[in-house]
Amino acid sequence: MPKTIHQSVTLPAPAGKLYHMYLDPAAHEAITGYPVTISREPGSAFRAFDDMLSGKTLYTIPKRVIVQSWRGHHWKPEDIDSTLVLTFWPEGESGRIELVHVNVADHDYEEVNKGWKKYYWEPWREYLDKTRSESTEKSRASRAA
Numbered sequence: 001m002p003k004t005i006h007q008s009v010t011l012p013a014p015a016g017k018l019y020h021m022y023l024d025p026a027a028h029e030a031i032t033g034y035p036v037t038i039s040r041e042p043g044s045a046f047r048a049f050d051d052m053l054s055g056k057t058l059y060t061i062p063k064r065v066i067v068q069s070w071r072g073h074h075w076k077p078e079d080i081d082s083t084l085v086l087t088f089w090p091e092g093e094s095g096r097i098e099l100v101h102v103n104v105a106d107h108d109y110e111e112v113n114k115g116w117k118k119y120y121w122e123p124w125r126e127y128l129d130k131t132r133s134e135s136t137e138k139s140r141a142s143r144a145a
Contacts (some may be wrong), residue, residue, distance in 0.1 A: 002080065003109045005101040009121045012128050015088035015095030016063035021124075022086065023057075023066065031124045046070075049119070055081060064088055070101070072108050079105040082112075 011018055021027040028036040028048070037047040039057055046055045046068055055069040066086040071079075082103040089096040104112050 002082070002103040002105060005099065005104055005109070005113050005116065007099040007101075007113075007116055007121075008096060009099075010091050010094050010096045011121075011125055012094050012132065014093065015090045015097075018095045018097060018124075019063045019066065019086075019088045023060070031127045032119060033123065040066075055084075058083075072105065072112070075105050075108065 013021070021031065023038055023040045025036050025038055028038055032048065034049045037045055039045075040060045040062075042057060042059055044057045046057055047053065052073050054071050054073065057066070057068050059065070059067040064087065066084075068084045069081045070084050071081045080103055082101060082105070085100045085102070087098045089098065099116065101112065101116075
C-alpha cells in the first residue's frame with residue numbers, strides 16, 4: 001500500500017524566495033548538484049538527479065504552492081505516480097516548507113523519506129548559508145574599498 005511522507009523544514013530565506021529557487025532550474029541545480037528540468041507551467045516535465053526522478057508540474061500558486069507528480073526511475077510499472085505538495089510559509093525572515101508526498105511506493109518509502117533531508121533540506125540550507133556568507137564578505141570588501 002503506498003505511503004505518505006510529511007515533513008516540515010525552516011530555511012534561512014523568505015518563503016517566496018524558496019518557492020522561486022525550487023522552480024528555477026539554475027538555483028535547483030545549485031542546491032542539489034544535479035541538472036534539473038523544471039517549470040511552473042502546469043503540464044510541464046520535471047526531471048532531476050540524472051533522470052532518477054521524473055514527473056510533471058501539475059499546479060502552482062506563486063510564492064505559495066507547488067504540486068507535482070513524481071516517479072522514481074526504478075519504480076515498478078504497477079506503482080502509481082506519487083503526488084508532491086509543497087507549501088511555503090513565512091517564518092519571520094525565514095521560510096517554512098511543508099511537504100506532503102502522497103502515494104510513495106512502499107519499496108521506496110524509506111529512501112524517499114531520507115532523501116528529502118539528504119538531497120534537499122541539508123544541501124539547501126548549506127547553499128543558503130554559503131551564499132549569505134559570500135554576500136556578507138562582498139559587502140565588507142566594498143565598504144573597505
